[in-house]
Amino acid sequence: MSRTEQLSRRKGEQERSRGRWLALSVLVLAVLLVAVDATVLGLATPSLSEDLRPSGTQLLWIGDIYSFVIAGLLVSMGSLGDRIGRKTLLLAGATAFGAVSVLNACATSPEMMILARALLGVAGATLMPSTLALIRNIFHDPRERSLAIGIWGATASAGAAVGPVVGGALLQHFYWGSVFLINLPVMLVLVLVGIKLLPESKNPVSGPWDLPSVGLSLVGVIGVVYAVKEAAIHGVTWQTGAAAALGAAALVVFVRRQFRLASPLLDMRLFRHRGFSGAVLADLLTVFGLSGLVFFLSQFLQLVQGRQPLEAGLAELPAAVGAVATGLVAGRYARRFSVRSVVAGGLGASGLALGVLTLIHQDSGYPLLGGALLVVGLGAGFSFTVTADVILSSVPKEQAGSASAVSETAYELGAALGIALLGSIVTGVYQGFTAPASVPAPVAAAAHESLGGAVEAAAVVDPGTAQAMVHAAQGAFVDGLRLASGVGAAILVATAFAAWFLLKGQELQDGVEH
Template identity: 80%
Template sequence: MTSTEQLRAGKGTRTTTATPPAAAGSRGRWLALSVLVLAVLLVAVDATVLGLATPFLSEDLQPSGAQLLWIGDVYSFVIAGLLVSMGSLGDRIGRKRLLLTGAVAFGAVSVLNAYATSPEMMIVARALLGVAGATLMPSTLALIRNIFQDPKERSLAIGIWGAAASAGAAVGPVVGGFLLNHFWWGSVFLINLPVMALLVLVGVKLLPESKNPVAGPWDLPSVGLSLVGVIGLVYAVKETAAYGPTAQAGVAALLGAGALWLFVRRQLTLPAPLLDMRLFRHRGFSGAVLADLLTVFGLSGLVFFLSQFLQLVQGRDPLEAGLAELPAALGAVATGLLAGRAARRFSVRSVVTGGLAAIGLALGALALIDQDSGYPVLGAALLVVGVGAGFSFTVTADVILSSVPKEQAGSASAVSETAYELGAALGIALLGSIVTGVYRGFPVPEGVPAPVAEAAHESLGGAVEAAGTLPGGAGEQLAAAAQGAFVDGLHMASLVGAAVLLATAVAAWFLLRGQQLADHVEH
């Protein structure tokens, strides 16, 4: 998000932005929130439809296993590297302007994704979509923090904001499944266009402008360092997980770590930094950020491959697969709206810890499913995942915003969103690499030609397609071996994700000790 009106260190100058007329009344506040909800829907829908489209995309573009992972995670890589920088840019040009500009760019680049003709073009298009997403996302939480002054109203607004992301996760697969049943895979990206158009048309009228009038210059060296640092480190992790330690991964790790070290040093010396590093001195803030990062890490890699399991292993059509994933989103919507009230009645750490533990146990249960498992087991596990995520994500977002002065809401929001996207990128890279690594080890039945075997080992989609080219029993044996190996990889990733979530629950119990949500309007 944005690094908004800050208390400038050592100068005693407090920069503020007056509440715009559009947000002054109760009706104006909630109408403005509806626009921010559209922005969240836009990003959530795009993230979820890709998983459903992956088998069709694989068949058409024929990416390698590594290219398929890049298609899945380069979007999050770029967003994670640019969020803080784009949030700082929003401080300078205005959050409303940045949000609407990002919406237009997001829609335009979605067209490029829809009509990609090669794996390389698709990876570039997804990276550009990440740039657009980084300009679109930063304003939402920071604007909520500044528009809603009453803490209880703000908790509800954050709950609605989080529920919108979950609703997008629900709408995306269902709408995407319908489109994939009737049109080509590129159509799933074109659903961004009507949402973008509505966002821009309504946002121009209803959304209040908010910016820091004395934010200082936009520091381009810091922008470059953050981008190189995040992408370098995540790339190194991804390559090491997929291929073991290599010189290339080592160079990327050193480059990324060095760039982030220089970034932190530079932020500590700038009078108007892109990211105020002092935010991390607050234990509740740091604990909530860590919980967000590791929760998304545990979920994202598994979710990325779940659609492939439903379609390519269990044989569901895209619409059926989308409907099968609904319980997670429905659970998150329901609990997200209740999370603030629950955290005030019980405690922040009990609600967050309980939510994280529920997700961990549900991921562990997913390690028990196989090709012939009935839907009730999978549906129940996904429902518990959604319930846990709704509680934990909503409360941690509230903690992150309420643990800093509103003048620093932008910086806090930037860290929150960066943790989310970085967790998603690392989750797909590491857990996805576990699935891929286990999958590639399956033995090919005798008599399968070498080129067919090579294609089958690249991805499950490639194996199913290759099996269709073989006569009779050979094709069935190849498909069965590939599907069995994919399920084994999914089991391993589920167990690793479960372990990460349960460990995060324990850490949150200690880090969020004594943390409370505010009850009164700040003055």
Template identity: 75%
Template sequence: MTRKTAGAGPAPAPALSARQRWLALSVLVLAVLLVGVDATVLGLATPYLSEDLRPSGTELLWIGDVYSFVIAGLLVSMGSLGDRIGRKKLLLTGSVAFGAVSALTAYAHSAETMIVWRALLGVAGATLMPSTLALIRNLFPDPRERSVAVGIWGAMASAGAAVGPVVGGLLLEHFWWGSVFLINLPVMAVLVVVGAKLLPESRNPRPGPWDLPSVVLSMAGIVAAVYAIKEASVHGLSADVAGAGVLGTAALTVFVRRQLRLPSPLLDMRLFRHRGFSGAVLADLLTILGLSGLIFFLSQFLQMVQLRTPFQAGLAELPAALGAVVAGLAAGTVARRTSVRGAVSGGLAAVGLALAGCVLLHVSTGYWLLGTLLLVLGIGAGLSFTVTADVILSSVPKEQAGAASAVSETAYELGAALGIALLGSVVTGYYRDFATPEGVPESAAAAARESLGGAVEAAHGVPGASGEALMTAARETFTEGLRAGAAVGAVVLLTAAALSWRLLRGQRLADGPGEEAVGGAGAEAAGAAASGTGE
């Protein structure tokens, strides 16, 4: 029993001072912040990029989606790889790659090369997120300190996603579209230089081989599933979408069966047999489902319905980030003074209530309501997401921290895809059938029904009052669809709050350094995992 330090090999690493631990954390959250920024900043750059690279409609979709597809598909594999070769080594290698590919992306000369660089950026990004969370697990053996550290980590992830549009809008007003990728370079340089000195290495001392067939199955299953979800939400069910869904389901089924047979699996599936771990992963997924789905469509509402600039829309969404940061920092204290299930269920309920509040939105709704809803949304998401990440980390021994972190991050990516798909299917269902005013040519009407952006473009080609009437009808119909989608999301999130109250019964956060896992189901999960790695 030598679990005193974050072991990095045969000899235990020297313990870090409190100052060194918090400095190391400040380096880790730089990576999290940048991955969050990079996930959202492209949306603002897309119009400028389209003028320069002239992508087709399909190529434009792949430029936007391939980054998240690759990240989602590789998270589990990269988390497990970090457990095997060392999380510090994987993080620093991934950081160098992320910076280099960011520069290539900024100077992409065609749509095809842009897709390739975005895919490689996803590969590099997949090394960063699970490595940072796993290193936090090993940097902070004291559960109370770790809760604060995880809170800061979650706050930076939320802040990155919210700050992305603000930073992107500011850069795009003064520089070319590639500038939104070059901001990664100085941050990654600091991370590599400082991280090489401050971060301790940690890995599983008896990891077993890295199973390549499992890597392929995980990648194929998750990418196919996420692709099917996103495409179904935008274009409806088709043969391609159904085929991708079947492929994803089959690959993931074979992946799970293979993990149960392997002596050293890529992901220990026995963790999911325990109510606490599974409940935390499910709550994690549903929190992000509500957050990402609403933010995605509110961004369009702010820019194309209420006619704000990208920079103004980014600023308008900041209350969500502020709420997430504050709630994330307080989450550990709240969970200990109340209960884990109280904090998670309360956070999910807050997200659900924010979604329910969106049924009051109209084209001319003032910012006081929007800002309040976004603040409540951020507080709920920050509280739930941070506590579930803490539970997931605490439920496994340190040796499997990378794989467990990857499960949390994969739930994040799947939740984002499902959130956009769920609200998107409702919004699209309302929007595509809206009645266009008289005097609008059928070609313009058809283009307007494709998307709100298509309506803006079509309205410019329709002269006089007919063009204004087309735009008014499109905005009102989109807002009506947003209200309906938010109502459906509210039902899902409030149901999830009740489900989490049941699944996380008896779960608690550890209080002292001697407690390696949460009580109840989490302790059983840790025991099962430890028995699987002790041979």
């Protein structure tokens, strides 16, 4: 090969490399979009509660209906992206996500807010599987892909950090709906730049999109999660039993149908790979253990400790900083030591740090909370980045959409179940507080619905009684938060032990794919 040919080839490789990283910058915008939206809701909950006056149950639905719908549709959307093209699905979903964000911002009742969050879940289900699947198809060098996945995960964590800070600043000057409108400029940049930079990719041998399977997966996931949520709040009733039976039956039929189809919506053979199954299970249980804390932490900072929204957002920053720091180096450490040591070690550290939060009280100083959040973030960054890499590298790149959809389904299902069960622990303990005898029954009932309701109800009684009622409500809320943190910590430590055995012998790839 002549020197001119060598130079030309090297220049072409540099241009392709530059193109890969520019394409990644577009993909992480989509991740940023979803992460920011997920975190700003928690920060806006107090002011949203004051304006829309949701009941305690409605407040939980506003918090987790987004995750319910995403969890029910991710597998279907990942499979659809494999068929019609991941770029096409990503850009269509981003456009819809921006439009539905406006609907969220304009909600005028709890029911309208729940519907808007559900529609946002439909749009959000198109984004995350497409981003990971495109990374799998753009980066063929495993070390480059590990770094790209690390950047992908770090951006999600940065979005989780940027969301509360930007949201807090907006909430101090504008109404709560403004936190959803920040999605619009990000969506606009994503679509305009993505059209130009993103390559299209799809499974060249995929068959038709099986609509009965889509319906079965949606009914199955939502039915089971709804039953768990309602049983946790109201106890086991015939309605929850019926929902659980319907959901379980739909999932059984879904799985059996996938084995019969020539072109299944989800190839169940993926789960025969022990590393794939172990990584998916680790993701689900990790998010389950963490999600209840995340949902209620903003309420603790604002309604118990009296911090302003911006200050509360900044207080949650250490978790995201930790996750960004370890996410970028997780692949390197997993190759130097082992996959299972990095994942299990990260989960164990997060679990122990979450256990520290069982010590918090109404007047706890920030160092305890900030230090615990930092360690939780460091551990989660290691775990989530490496498990995402394991899941993607376990499957052929043609099935990247389905594999990443399974990964994201585990994440969203864990979030929905965590908010439902751990959130119900907080709510159950909270509702046990005793209001002063002089408080009228309707006011006491409103105070028992939620902590935001107690703060608002206190405005209609005399100052002395109001202070006593709010103090009792805050104490009960913190008791519930401590108990939920202990349960979450136990789940994370148990998951660390499980990951140690399930990921035995699992390694990240080193050779370049062809």
